[in-house]
Amino acid sequence: MNMQISVIVPTYNRPQALRLCLLSLSEQSVIPHEVLIADDGSGQETRSMFERMTKELSAVFPVRHVWQEDVGFRKPRILNETVRHSTGDYLIFIDWHCMAHRHFVRHHVEKSAPDAILSGKRVDIGKELTEKLLREGRVIRSSGLTLILDSFMSAKPRSRKVLEGFVIRNKFIRKAMHRDRINNDGVWGCNFSLYKDLFIAINGCDEDFLDGSIEDNDIGIRVINQGKRIVSVRNFANIFYLWHQSSWSFDNEKYQSNLAIMNRRIANREPYCLNGIVKKSI
Secondary structure (H helix, E strand, O other): OOOOEEEEEEEOOOHHHHHHHHHHHHOOOOOOOEEEEEEOOOOHHHHHHHHHHHHHOOOOOOEEEEEOOOOOOOHHHHHHHHHHHOOOOEEEEEOOOEEEOOOHHHHHHHHOOOOEEEEOOOEEOOHHHHHHHHHHOOOOOOOOHHHHHHHHHOOOOOOEOHHHHOOOOOHHHHHHOOOOOOOOOOOOOOEEEEEHHHHHHOOOOOOOOOOOOOHHHHHHHHHHHOOOEEEEOOOOOOEEEOOOOOOOOOOOHHHHHHHHHHHHHHHHOOOOOOEOOOEOOO
């Protein structure tokens, strides 16, 4: 636990969800050295929330705000810029509409390795329960009775994948449930971590991606193409994902453009991108 840990939280508006995310990070069993908000152009309401939370959490960890103008989806760009501002040796990424299990940071650090990117999954909280949590300002830290009941009893869309919220350490149970099995493109942008040196080696996030679809999978592919590995932290480093309306589809032209980039990267075994944290030429 001697490494310096930077938690990076990409955000775009929806400040009440960001507040719950920050509160969950402030209650970690291993406190990160800093939390950086990677803001893709949020408005004044988010800025005001950030200022309040900076004061509220000042005794726990510093919260830093890295902002760029809103001219459409540029999440990869703001993530790269935020990593430039980070001071940690190790980077943990969690989306702003997610709440972290109490041992989320600890479990990422426990499994960390210089030759690996760690990837977990998430519990999807239903719409009605999400709205209730946001109204009450209440953080969920585990797959307890509230989530279990909501997965069976609430009106649609109800909570899903509640099993992903339980911590499973026993190696025999993990093997039987395939918890350590993960696809080569199986990095989820809401829950992954790696050493900063590895992030730099793959040249960070590819700014050629046009929307929030599979740009995170691409990070894992470039790690594999570097000769490194993806390590599963399913049912170990757990998060709880607040419902929100999805805006993309498989038929979207931007998704098809993103898919073409990813397929090319796989076919050519490209170990880094060109339009990343450093601008490279062919």
